[in-house]
Amino acid sequence: MNAIELTPERPPDRVATLAARAEAAGFDAAFTSSHHFNRDPFVTCARIASATDDLLVGPGVVNPYESHPVSLASRVATIDEVSDGRGLFGIGPGDRSALSNLGIEHERPLRRVLESFKIARRLWDGETVSHDGTFTATEASLNFGPVEIPVYVGAQGPHMLRMSAKHADGALINASHPADLAWSADRIEEGLADRPDDRGPFEGLAFASVSVAADAEAAREAARPPVAFIVAGAPPPVLERHGVDRDAVETVREALGNGELPAAFEAVTSGMIDAFCIAGTTETVADRFSAALEHVDGIVVGSPLGPDPEDAIDRAAEALDRAT
Numbered sequence: 662m663n664a665i666e667l668t669p670e671r672p673p674d675r676v677a678t679l680a681a682r683a684e685a686a687g688f689d690a691a692f693t694s695s696h697h698f699n700r701d702p703f704v705t706c707a708r709i710a711s712a713t714d715d716l717l718v719g720p721g722v723v724n725p726y727e728s729h730p731v732s733l734a735s736r737v738a739t740i741d742e743v744s745d746g747r748g749l750f751g752i753g754p755g756d757r758s759a760l761s762n763l764g765i766e767h768e769r770p771l772r773r774v775l776e777s778f779k780i781a782r783r784l785w786d787g788e789t790v791s792h793d794g795t796f797t798a799t800e801a802s803l804n805f806g807p808v809e810i811p812v813y814v815g816a817q818g819p820h821m822l823r824m825s826a827k828h829a830d831g832a833l834i835n836a837s838h839p840a841d842l843a844w845s846a847d848r849i850e851e852g853l854a855d856r857p858d859d860r861g862p863f864e865g866l867a868f869a870s871v872s873v874a875a876d877a878e879a880a881r882e883a884a885r886p887p888v889a890f891i892v893a894g895a896p897p898p899v900l901e902r903h904g905v906d907r908d909a910v911e912t913v914r915e916a917l918g919n920g921e922l923p924a925a926f927e928a929v930t931s932g933m934i935d936a937f938c939i940a941g942t943t944e945t946v947a948d949r950f951s952a953a954l955e956h957v958d959g960i961v962v963g964s965p966l967g968p969d970p971e972d973a974i975d976r977a978a979e980a981l982d983r984a985t
Contacts, residue, residue, distance in 0.1 A: 664690035669700035677712035686978035692721020710744035719749030722815035734781035753815025826852025831864035950984035
């Protein structure tokens with residue numbers, strides 16, 4: 662599966678128009694990111710469902726802290742219903758700093774994610790569920806269903822990658838560079854070794870930041886904002902893998918922490934863009950997609966897409982065609 666991430670930084674109807682274009686361009690699915698400062702992802706998913714015919718659609722990714730996992734299961738099932746069975750569930754641990762801004766503790770993220778989608782599956786099967794773990798639920802049920810909805814776990818660290826391979830239907834690997842994807846693929850293989858036979862096939866997708874345009878420099882400039890946030894949250898081993906200058910990273914982090922977004926984006930280096938984004942012309946992006954597909958089953962074309970989203974959707978689809 663090759664998919665696209667459509668961020669609801671734009672109004673839902675605008676996102677739905679982009680989704681229809683992505684479907685026409687040949688994408689299989691659309692994930693809608695979830696950030697408290699953007700529009701609601703589930704409203705946006707509903708708009709996408711109404712604007713498309715075959716495109717799979719779901720949140721990508723929501724965390725099970727801001728909303729109770731039972732509520733998430735209900736919302737995802739609703740998206741599956743209004744899309745006539747095209748729903749997907751992208752779930753991950755969320756960003757620790759963003760949750761901290763909301764006063765939410767980021768406790769036991771791996772266990773929280775695993776328990777959340779296991780409970781969701783039982784609810785979708787029509788069960789009445791009680792649970793006492795990282796969250797509690799007593800005699801919870803949904804009054805519609807049953808449904809089967811694929812679960813994709815947003816993952817970057819070794820434990821979350823292994824867990825997703827053992828228990829989920831797929832992983833949304835938070836990486837763009839072949840070195841990171843190769844390392845992630847090894848962790849997924851470790852998890853697949855313990856995967857129950859009845860779980861069915863597993864799909865590893867690179868959830869890659871992508872910026873594509875006719876002009877390479879314009880594409881790279883558009884990549885600065887997402888790369889700044891990726892760099893700020895990157896763990897030390899990932900930064901070391903790419904030889905990213907730690908002083909430059911601290912400059913980006915400090916500017917973001919102070920709310921000085923233009924300064925943070927300006928501090929993004931060319932090396933950071935190379936490490937954490939697939940950016941350039943259609944030809945360059947196609948070559949990077951080919952390298953990524955050595956390690957994954959498909960690609961989610963993620964934010965920022967490019968300086969012109971319509972043009973970027975068409976170019977990204979063309980690049981995927983060339984790569985595959």
